[in-house]
Amino acid sequence: MLKGSPRKNLVWTASRTQVARRDYWLRFLGSLCIVLVLVLASIHTPFYTSDPNLSATEVEALDTVIFEDAPIPIVSQQSVVPNAPAKPRLLFQIDDVDPEEIMEIDLQGLDVDxxxxxxxxxxxxxxxxxxxxxxxxxxxxxxxxxxxxxxxxxxxxxxxxxxxxxxxxxxxxxxxxxxxxxxxxxxxxxxxxxxxxxxxxxxxxxxxxxxxxxxxxxxxx
Missing domain, CATH: 3.30.2420 (TolA/TonB C-terminal domain)
Structure with a gap:
C-alpha cells in the first residue's frame, strides 16, 4: 500500500486537532453553564416547602407553637444570705457603780467629831x-x-x-x-x-x- 504524501498527512492532523479543541471548549462551557444554573437554583429555592394551603397567620402560629414546645432551661438562682454579725465578746465584766456614795462609818469608839x-x-x-x-x-x-x-x-x-x-x-x-x-x-x-x-x-x-x-x-x- 502506498503511503500518502507528507504534506497531506500534516493537513489532516492539524484539522483533527482543531476539531478536538473545539469539542473540548464546547463541553467545558456546557458544564460551566450547568453549574451556574444549579447554583442559582439553590440560592433562590428554599430547602423546605411549605403547605400552599396555610395562611400567613397559621404559619406564624405554627412557629409560635414550635417555639413554646421547645424545652426552656431553668436556671435556679440561689439567694446569697450574708452571715450574721458575730456577737461582741466581753473581755471583762463592768459593774454599774455609782460614782458617789453616802458615807456610812461606824464612829462608835472613835474620838472624832x-x-x-x-x-x-x-x-x-x-x-x-x-x-x-x-x-x-x-x-x-x-x-x-x-x-x-x-x-x-x-x-x-x-x-x-x-x-x-x-x-x-x-x-x-x-x-x-x-x-x-x-x-x-x-x-x-x-x-x-x-x-x-x-x-x-x-x-x-x-x-x-x-x-x-x-x-x-x-x-x-
Whole structure:
C-alpha cells in the first residue's frame, strides 16, 4: 500500500486537532453553564416547602407553637444570705457603780467629831486626791513577824474637803498570815495614823467643787 504524501498527512492532523479543541471548549462551557444554573437554583429555592394551603397567620402560629414546645432551661438562682454579725465578746465584766456614795462609818469608839463626816464620798472624782507631803512611819520599835518584814501594807485614807485626813484603815488582805494578829495590826495602825498627821493632801475635785474622797497609799514594813 502506498503511503500518502507528507504534506497531506500534516493537513489532516492539524484539522483533527482543531476539531478536538473545539469539542473540548464546547463541553467545558456546557458544564460551566450547568453549574451556574444549579447554583442559582439553590440560592433562590428554599430547602423546605411549605403547605400552599396555610395562611400567613397559621404559619406564624405554627412557629409560635414550635417555639413554646421547645424545652426552656431553668436556671435556679440561689439567694446569697450574708452571715450574721458575730456577737461582741466581753473581755471583762463592768459593774454599774455609782460614782458617789453616802458615807456610812461606824464612829462608835472613835474620838472624832461626827460633823466632820457629813457629806458624800465621791469614789471617782474628776480630779483625784493628790499627795503633797510624805512622812514615812518607822516600824523599828515593833516586833513584826518575820513574814511581814520587807512586805508592803496598803492603807485606805479618807481625805476631807480641806485636804485633811478624816479616817485611815489598814487593808488586811494586803498582808500575809493575818490570822490571830489583830493586836499587831492595831499597833501598825497607830504608827501609820501618827505619820499621817504630818502628811499634806490636796482634796479631790468633782464638778468644780472639793469633795470627800479616798486614796490608797502603800507603806513598806
Amino acid at each position: 461626827p460633823a466632820q463626816f457629813q457629806g458624800r464620798i465621791v469614789r471617782r472624782p474628776d480630779t483625784p486626791v493628790r499627795v503633797l507631803t510624805i512622812v514615812e512611819p518607822t516600824f523599828d520599835s515593833i516586833a513584826l513577824p518575820k513574814a511581814w518584814r520587807g512586805e508592803t501594807v496598803q492603807v485606805r485614807i479618807l481625805i476631807g474637803r480641806n485636804g485633811d485626813v478624816r479616817y485611815a484603815e489598814i487593808l488586811p488582805e494586803s498582808l500575809p498570815n493575818v490570822e490571830g494578829k489583830t493586836s499587831m495590826i492595831n499597833t501598825l495602825q497607830d504608827k501609820i495614823d501618827a505619820a499621817l498627821t504630818e502628811w499634806a493632801f490636796r482634796p479631790a475635785n468633782h464638778d468644780g467643787q472639793d469633795v470627800l474622797s479616798y486614796t490608797v497609799q502603800t507603806f513598806r514594813l
